[in-house]
Amino acid sequence: MVRVHDVCAPAAPSAVAARDLTPLPLADVTLDAAHELGAWQSLNRDHTLPHVIERLETSGVLDNLRRIPGESDAPYRGFNFADSDLHKTLEAIAWEAARVPGDQPWEAFTRDATALLARAQREDGYLDSHVQGHPDQEPWRDMRWGHELYVLGHLIQAAIARERATGADDLMDVARRFADLAVTEFGPASTRADGYCGHPEIETALVELFRHTGERAYLRTALAMIDRRGTGALGTGPFESAYHQDHTPVRESREATGHAVRQLYLNAGVADAAAETDDAELIDVLAAQWESAHGAKAYVTGGMGARHKDESFGDPFELPPDRAYAETCASIASFQWDWRMLLATGDGRHADAMERALYNGIASSTSVDGRRFFYSNPLQLRTGHDGTSEYSPSERLDWFACACCPPNLARLVSSLGAYVATGTEIAARLHLYGAGEIRIGATTLTVTTDYPWDGRVDIAVDGPLESLALRIPAWARGATLEVDGRGDDAVAGSDGYARVALGGHAEHAGPRRITLTLPMPVDLLDPHPRVDAVRGCVALRRGPVVFCLEQADLPGGVALEDVRLDPSVAPRVGPAVASLRAGVTLHAQAVVRPAVGLPIATALPRASRTPAPSGMLPGRIALRAIPYARWANRGGGAMRVWIPVDEEGSAT
Amino acid sequence: MVRVHDVCAPAAPSAVAARDLTPLPLADVTLDAAHELGAWQSLNRDHTLPHVIERLETSGVLDNLRRIPGESDAPYRGFNFADSDLHKTLEAIAWEAARVPGDQPWEAFTRDATALLARAQREDGYLDSHVQGHPDQEPWRDMRWGHELYVLGHLIQAAIARERATGADDLMDVARRFADLAVTEFGPASTRADGYCGHPEIETALVELFRHTGERAYLRTALAMIDRRGTGALGTGPFESAYHQDHTPVRESREATGHAVRQLYLNAGVADAAAETDDAELIDVLAAQWESAHGAKAYVTGGMGARHKDESFGDPFELPPDRAYAETCASIASFQWDWRMLLATGDGRHADAMERALYNGIASSTSVDGRRFFYSNPLQLRTGHDGTSEYSPSERLDWFACACCPPNLARLVSSLGAYVATGTEIAARLHLYGAGEIRIGATTLTVTTDYPWDGRVDIAVDGPLESLALRIPAWARGATLEVDGRGDDAVAGSDGYARVALGGHAEHAGPRRITLTLPMPVDLLDPHPRVDAVRGCVALRRGPVVFCLEQADLPGGVALEDVRLDPSVAPRVGPAVASLRAGVTLHAQAVVRPAVGLPIATALPRASRTPAPSGMLPGRIALRAIPYARWANRGGGAMRVWIPVDEEGSAT
Incomplete structure (x- = not known):
């Protein structure tokens, strides 16, 4: 692990970047419990x-x-x-x-x-x-x-x-x-x-x-x-x-x-x-x-x-x-x-x-x-x-x-x-967004956010810092930036950071106030076409957090393997679950297609595709997805990140 | 390995079955080279x-x-x-x-x-x-x-x-x-x-x-x-x-x-x-x-x-x-x-x-x-x-x-x-179809066939055998049976064998002639819905033989990973390839969808699905499939049995 004081970064792309890529002492960063x-x-x-x-x-x-x-x-x-x-x-x-x-x-x-x-x-x-x-x-x-x-x-x-x-x-x-x-x-x-x-x-x-x-x-x-x-x-x-x-x-x-x-x-x-x-x-x-x-x-x-x-x-x-x-x-x-x-x-x-x-x-x-x-x-x-x-x-x-x-x-x-951050007296970067306080030279950055569950990041800059670079994650589309009440699109440079010049606001009394808003719709991810193992599936991601389905969230009698996501219904955000330390859950729609009554075989002629036996017809259910990181905290049931898409329900 | 003389089969379902499930001495079966x-x-x-x-x-x-x-x-x-x-x-x-x-x-x-x-x-x-x-x-x-x-x-x-x-x-x-x-x-x-x-x-x-x-x-x-x-x-x-x-x-x-x-x-x-x-x-x-x-x-x-x-x-x-x-x-x-x-x-x-x-x-x-x-x-x-x-x-x-x-x-x-076969003086079964000669007591069965490349099996029965059971494989639909020129559907019992009674033909001079015809269309197989690893793919099988695609059979510049089978065009039988000991090859139609120009990632937002860059548009190609068993005899290129189905070309 690179220790935080002494790393040099000679290969950094520019003098400013070099200045704003200096690691900070650990004691100068306090994350809010x-x-x-x-x-x-x-x-x-x-x-x-x-x-x-x-x-x-x-x-x-x-x-x-x-x-x-x-x-x-x-x-x-x-x-x-x-x-x-x-x-x-x-x-x-x-x-x-x-x-x-x-x-x-x-x-x-x-x-x-x-x-x-x-x-x-x-x-x-x-x-x-x-x-x-x-x-x-x-x-x-x-x-x-x-x-x-x-x-x-x-x-x-x-x-x-x-x-x-x-x-x-x-x-x-x-x-x-x-x-x-x-x-x-x-x-x-x-x-x-x-x-x-x-x-x-x-x-x-x-x-x-x-x-x-x-x-x-x-x-x-x-x-x-x-x-x-x-x-x-x-x-x-x-x-x-x-x-x-x-x-x-x-x-x-x-x-x-x-x-x-x-x-x-x-x-x-x-x-x-x-x-x-x-x-x-x-x-x-x-x-x-x-x-x-x-x-x-x-x-x-x-x-x-x-x-x-x-x-x-x-x-x-x-x-x-x-x-x-x-x-x-x-x-x-x-x-x-x-x-x-x-x-x-x-x-x-x-x-x-x-x-x-x-x-x-x-x-x-x-x-x-x-x-x-x-x-x-x-x-x-x-x-x-x-x-x-x-x-x-x-x-x-x-x-x-x-x-x-x-x-x-x-x-x-x-x-x-x-x-979380790097920088020197003059220029700094924020890499990871977490609520807390960051001291850089004579400047204190106070970060207020419920990230990664919410995409709004408020930063109060108190001190002589001249430039602050904010990472705009590749997953964030339509990010906006507000500085002392003046808003704009957050335009990231080719390095993925949006830069806020702080020096021109000398007339402003008290700390500068920056609000970065990273929209967090629920992203449906496809596998790269060469990833064979999860073809025909999607993964749910919101912000940086990947979600999963767990057997514990399914109605009785429904096996997770029989669940097919309906991608035509956009998943929406559901409530937090404190016992899982999950700040967000997701809701989606699915079709259950029971794989019962099929021949004893792992490969079947296309011609043998038949409806499920009576009493086991496909049915629609509501799904709850939880953050992947929190799975297996409710016993050892089935789980999956990549969810098969229902062929018939698909709108794509 | 069970040796052939002495196996008893006390759990066989009936007395006849027991008789026709007796292994034969190895020397009594000759397979045609x-x-x-x-x-x-x-x-x-x-x-x-x-x-x-x-x-x-x-x-x-x-x-x-x-x-x-x-x-x-x-x-x-x-x-x-x-x-x-x-x-x-x-x-x-x-x-x-x-x-x-x-x-x-x-x-x-x-x-x-x-x-x-x-x-x-x-x-x-x-x-x-x-x-x-x-x-x-x-x-x-x-x-x-x-x-x-x-x-x-x-x-x-x-x-x-x-x-x-x-x-x-x-x-x-x-x-x-x-x-x-x-x-x-x-x-x-x-x-x-x-x-x-x-x-x-x-x-x-x-x-x-x-x-x-x-x-x-x-x-x-x-x-x-x-x-x-x-x-x-x-x-x-x-x-x-x-x-x-x-x-x-x-x-x-x-x-x-x-x-x-x-x-x-x-x-x-x-x-x-x-x-x-x-x-x-x-x-x-x-x-x-x-x-x-x-x-x-x-x-x-x-x-x-x-x-x-x-x-x-x-x-x-x-x-x-x-x-x-x-x-x-x-x-x-x-x-x-x-x-x-x-x-x-x-x-x-x-x-x-x-x-x-x-x-x-x-x-x-x-x-x-x-x-x-x-x-x-x-x-x-x-x-x-x-x-x-x-x-x-x-x-x-x-x-x-x-x-x-x-x-x-x-x-x-x-x-x-x-x-290949089991039986006694009176009753016998054929399990595997291979050209050759089988001696069972005083009876000789002469089997003429190019199985597994062809589904026609001619059997000349010379001797006092009274009953011959012929396995009708589960993959064979519409099998027919002709005995001394009289044809009929080959009706298999619940055990999967069609039985030919030979005793009633005593008037007939010379050997009885049986022709079993097992139709061998090309079967497209789907994976069982719970086999996640090959979802969205089909396998090609003809008779008992599973086929595969090899890089060696693709046009230059086409990567096997980019090939998508068009299941709306029925694959057809192609010629044998002696150098591969392949009695049959298959031809199918495919679309090539180059996975180039995608972001460096193994998972991609659905929204980022874009056409391939110009010059790399999808194209149709003819595929040759060879028997799976013969792969890797032409160098070490890519191979696959389960072939992704083209979503847009699919007629299903």
Whole structure:
């Protein structure tokens, strides 16, 4: 995760853009807990984070570390990267300290955990409880699967967060000792052909450590790792080279492929490295990666990674809704990569993509109580689904054998404020619309809105800011902008931002008042014609929020699979449902076509199309759709995002 | 595989049916090498089988065994069930000996391999080169993954085939020593809760060994294994209980689920056991399994097992064409299970299912040169497909790390004659129509046909047979039957067979002449409405053969993904293509709708539907469709079975 102070954006399109693309300190953004983003942060602090911290103990993560200095005789538990669960949690705690001033409820936990890490750390700085805890293993022997640099990457990110948030350098001491060892082993001078990690993550962390410390060795080491990768030197095991992002040199890797999370973490690190070195070749590769990922391999929810098998991207336009893997960590990684692309290019489509993932593919991972999670985020669950796998359960689970997602969520949500806006004293941009307060130099922006449930965003600008750019999402047609009572169409530049010049209003007393109105009709979305898996279906979206149908909202006796949307009747907005944390629901019309009495076969001659047996005639029903992110909070029934369109009822 | 002499069918519906459901000795059926089934057998003998035998050497299977008596110092290679590759090959060789009289080209190979097996076999009868070849392993310790009983099952089947075909008992001696050890360890008296194999196969083999030897201990051991299974006693490892068919007791397991090949092999064994014990409860469970598998989990090609992940069945109606796993061995297992169901019930839908799998999902596995194979058999390959995985390559491969499929094909094709007909002196049935000669007691049936490319089947009956039942496939509408020149509609009974009484024609000199005509229009098939993955598409089928489109048959510049079938123009039959071993091709009309110039997105607002950019207007083209089984013999381009229907061109 890019930290908020120190990112440079040398590739930004212009001097003004560069000025208005400077990240803000986390403490300078406060999101209102009474509205969507702030409420999510409260849920995260009050429920998700305590749950995650508790699980660090019960899942064995802390004991794995205690074993090293002889403080536990429990056997090692979990995958070999379990240490990273702790590191991600420490990062989340640090952001919470920056976000919520005053007494820090988890400071003692962090100090204890940091001390434990220090006790477990070897003399030479090495720190990986899995390798250290297994006498038959030794450091850096298994670059393909060892995950040691991945674990280090998360440790570095946690240490940076802690130092930035609290000034405490205890965790940083531990992290730098390990990082310096990695620089010695894998820096530019290293001749190890396999001197890079089978799970990218270290790259983005090392670049950020360079930003944080000014020590160029970290940047050079990240660059060396990026340039070594893709020769196949990691070898193969249960998985092929593409799984480990080792199939093609990074500079030639233009298609998003292989293990989705690895590809996306790598892209984030490459974007960091490219930004710091102004490397046009890498930026060009990333642009191609982005078109591949978003143009042919992304779900309407922003989820990525279509395949359960090897957790991989899949072929272009291979986007099954039922078997969508769409791992939570992939959506988070996609969000983080787009943030870096946004900073590097200033192109608002990256903020659009962040928004899409945030409200859909990321939000869907967490239950309304904040304590249960999806690892994968399918867009359809069938009647009769076998929910026994933790990778395709019928309802969210409270933990996982591979628990990468919950602490990843915790650190993302705790740092959400960092992604809302960028800028400097003179010029700023708003990327995500959330009610709250943003301090930029001597200016305070007070944002009042019920976004994403309502498209009106009121912004009070109090201070010397001269230019404010407001993102006009690609989904918004007919947006309008009112400045101090004077209205106009909101005309976005080619970068997707409408710019408000504030300097000419010096006669006006008090804060400037801006009202951005993003109309939010209900959009019916068609799949791209090459997405075979949902042909003949539409998805409902309003603003950035994708909706779904759930069995729980259907009349008794109607199976979700038999519902056909009537697209000739425009869906309309229905009331909020507080228990689902849904600010809006939708109402639509449908025809029920019971698939009963058909032969025992999955394919039928056209000639055999017959009306349903008597008593099972088609009937019209009213549908309620809820935000996709809120499904499976009322038991484990069928769900679908893509709704078949009734052929006969269609007016198109 | 049920061997042909000795199967009893106690559950057959009537005395006549029981008589006409008796399997025939393999040597009594000769298929004409100039027509489809016989030609496939020739290809198998001349190319597939020699290729497989060669690979037994080069893949290490034989060396694995030679290591045990110290005749090789090569390391063990392959999965822990690699011995079964040899066993299946020995079975195929044996059936070839029965099928083609005279000098046996592989008799020396069989004798040598049998002698090697005897030298490797332990004093107590145990014989598994993986366990014996690893000092840290011991017999029967890992029932979940050990595959020892699976390997034994294939050894038993090979030994039975060899003894039946040639009378030689050398392999049977080896097999029975191992089988007797298994009876001691896992017979009814055993108290081992985990006394069954994580990969079913032994069950069907033991029942057949009982039929072959008359020794009831084998039957009782099979029954004991079936009744123990499903308690979870095998435990779990990388896979869940359902993968190992250990999630539910067999008598309660009514849904086809978990690992497809394991489920289907298990069902075959259960069908054998049920037939031998007249167990109505098991037959009822199998009927439910069949409706689950064929009603909601079978591809139009007969392929089963939708998921790559864990090679499993998937949810009802979850049938993606692109990610269809449809393992070759699953189609073979399905064929073998349906054969047993046919013998047990006399219901022709089981023969229909066998035929569907045979000409489509099984046939697709093998290249026209007989030396390359698909492990999985998808129904769609996309432009831009990543074919690097052996489980989803762009073209057939000549071998596999897990090489279960090629030798399984060899043994199936060599024994095809066994599945064509059943009967006794008085009454017989024809199940599969292939040109050739069938001897039933003193009667000879001479079948003349170009089936499956032509629906006319001429049968000359020479001998005292009194009743001949002819299967009328469910796809055949308007079938007619002519007996000695007198024609009539072919009226099938509820079991799907039309019966010809031959006894009343005693005045007639020479053979009776029967002509069955099965009309073969081109059928347009719709998916079942719950199969979401191919909504808005049709499949082309003619007779039992499913067709597909291949990129190789499209005009330059037209992407297969842009082709939309015009269903208002009836497809017609085109010429054969000898190089593809395609007796028929089809011609259809299509509209090309280029998906170019669309936004970079996989979902698009309905409002953004615009005509293609100028120069890329929709155009009409003529399509050629080839038999699905023959795809990927002209390079690795895009392919699809389910073809999107043009919305505007549709007349429906």
